[in-house]
Amino acid sequence: MAIADKDFELIRDFIYNICGMFFHTTKKYFLESRLARRMDATGVKTHLEYFQLLKSLRGSEELKFLMDEITTNETYFFRNVPQLNALENKLLPEIVEIKNKMGFRKLRIWSAASSSGEEAYTMAMILLEKRATLLKDWIIEIVGTDINETVVAQAKEGIYNAYSVRNIPDAYKRKYIKEDNGKFILSPDVKKFVTFNKLNLYDDNKMIFMKTFDIIFCANVLIYFDTASKSKVVQHFYNNLQPYGYFFVGQSESLHGVNDKFKTVHFPGGFTYKK
Amino acid sequence: MDKNSMMDKARQLVENMDDLPTIPVVATQVLQLIEQPDVRIEDVADLMLTDQVMTARVMKMINSPVYKPEHEITSLKRALVYLGLRHIREVALTTSFINAFDEDKGAMELSAFWEHSFGVGMVSRIMAKKIGYQDLEKAYIAGIIHDLGEVFLSNFMREEFQAVLDSIKGKPIKLVDAEAQQLGTTHCEIGLCMAHKWNFPEAYCEVIAQHHTPSDATIDPILCAIVNLSDLFCSVRELNYGGREWVSFNLVEEEAWQILKNESPKLAEMDVERFCYDLDDAIPDVKELVSSIFTAKE
Structure with a gap:
């Protein structure tokens, strides 16, 4: 059933207000098809009725099912190009300048929901390219963490399929990826900069030890948390950053109303949060 | 580069242009x-x-x-x-x-120019409404015409302007700074001279001249701040002249944001993220408007 514009707006606003994730109008048909599955499963006939179900007492449970339908766990290298441009153009040179002044030549980056490692390794490739210039003689530490041990093991292994590597620019691919029978194997030169561990973002005792990062990424995870948990986790990220550090969320996410200490820094095609 | 010499240069350029429409x-x-x-x-x-x-x-x-x-x-x-x-x-x-200026003969694509212009007009009107500015139509029109000087640079100084654009491609350098450095004047001063020639009302002339420096405005600093901020937002979403300039800004450090927050303190609570996403959603309307305006003569 085609979704009416006003129902689309109701449901999109609801998802945005509860999860902090925005559905652009260009993704209306995607949302429509996923809603159809949930409407079938719940026996609800109209979009408006489904919206009322989401708002009802058992709405939070249904919202979890809906979120599973509308988000995908898949990830790939060089996923968020505007973000990477912002890092290269502005954020990295800015952080390097500050740390050079302090004589502290070490860069620490955390991929806080690292899944199979694509985001962390993308950063490693980009920083490796700067070893001769901006980051000459710098120590680079990239940490990837995820709650799921299986994906942590995959990340450590560093072997990918064609889908994962499809966005890697050719120059990087030639240097850092070796193809073997349809498998794409990451170069040890990239792997050595990154460590992966299991971590639950709810685990306060472990979170307080994730210290002194310059940049933290946490894409497409906070959308599953309720507001109180989101605030708590984001406050950890805030504390774990250097005073000049940056925090990135996913491409259609928003931290509005979650933490009022971070400042938004805008760049073409996105924004980031500055401590 | 001091303002007076940039103004002199702009005056000289605009005065000496015989075929200015x-x-x-x-x-x-x-x-x-x-x-x-x-x-x-x-x-x-x-x-x-x-x-x-x-x-x-x-x-x-x-x-x-x-x-x-x-x-x-x-x-x-x-x-x-x-x-x-x-x-x-x-x-x-x-x-x-x-x-x-409805013929594509300059260094920049005219549709990209008008999409940015109408985008800034639209956002200016929304911002004006948010802060309780009394004249929404004025904000709309001021937004549309703020970059008037760019058309002059693109059409009448085609090669020099193309060189400026090439020099900043993909780099975090502001176009207005590159213009000042390489041309000795900017689209703000040139736009002001054109606006005077065309007898645009003073408040609009000021927006054209001060949309990158709203705290220097004296006639209507609020209007200049509205257009400044709208220009910034359009420059980081897809109403950015096809990405000719790589713009980045920290909102709380922007003088326009301070000016507007002083005017309307509740602006501090604005959901800026949502504002950007909604702006993305409105882009097809802006493109549609520009294309319909240019088919109007056919």
Whole structure:
């Protein structure tokens, strides 16, 4: 059933207000098809009725099912190009300048929901390219963490399929990826900069030890948390950053109303949060 | 580079340009007519109707979702009533300006220029509403015309301007700074000279001159701040002249944000993230408006 514009707006606003994730109008048909599955499963006939179900007492449970339908766990290298441009153009040179002044030549980056490692390794490739210039003689530490041990093991292994590597620019691919029978194997030169561990973002005792990062990424995870948990986790990220550090969320996410200490820094095609 | 020498350079460039387009006859007559003390809107409408292209463009500008009239406006007279006599001058000037520069012969693509311009107009109107600025139409028009000087640079200094654009491609350098450094003047000073030549009202001249430096404004700093901020937002979403400039800004450090927050403290609570996402969603409307304005003459 085609979704009416006003129902689309109701449901999109609801998802945005509860999860902090925005559905652009260009993704209306995607949302429509996923809603159809949930409407079938719940026996609800109209979009408006489904919206009322989401708002009802058992709405939070249904919202979890809906979120599973509308988000995908898949990830790939060089996923968020505007973000990477912002890092290269502005954020990295800015952080390097500050740390050079302090004589502290070490860069620490955390991929806080690292899944199979694509985001962390993308950063490693980009920083490796700067070893001769901006980051000459710098120590680079990239940490990837995820709650799921299986994906942590995959990340450590560093072997990918064609889908994962499809966005890697050719120059990087030639240097850092070796193809073997349809498998794409990451170069040890990239792997050595990154460590992966299991971590639950709810685990306060472990979170307080994730210290002194310059940049933290946490894409497409906070959308599953309720507001109180989101605030708590984001406050950890805030504390774990250097005073000049940056925090990135996913491409259609928003931290509005979650933490009022971070400042938004805008760049073409996105924004980031500055401590 | 000091402001005076940039102004001198701009004046010299604009004065020495022989084939600078002039205001169309009908627009000149409209401007004269609305100066009359007992002018009636019917008379203005009758006069404007003699220029079909201008009429069509006014109607497109007013009826687009970008401008958001409450009801569809079907006659020119209604459009003029809706705008009010006080805005007819600017609308006549703006549509004349579109007429004067509707051929793609410059260094930048004209559709990209107008998409940015109407985008900034749309966002300026929304921002104006948010802070309780009294004249939403003024904000809309000021947004549309703020980058007027860019057209001059693109059309009449094509090669020099292309060199400036090439020099900043993909780099975090502001176009206005690169212009000052490489051309000895910027689109702000050049736009101001053109706006004076075309007799744009003073408040609009100030927006053209100070939209990158709103705290230097004296006539209407709020309006300059509105356009400045709208320009920034459009520059980081997809109304950025096809990405010719890599702009980045920390909102709380922007002087325009401070000016507007002083005017309306509740602005501090604005959901800036949502604002950006909604802006993304409105981009097809802006593109549609620009393309309809340029097919209006066919």
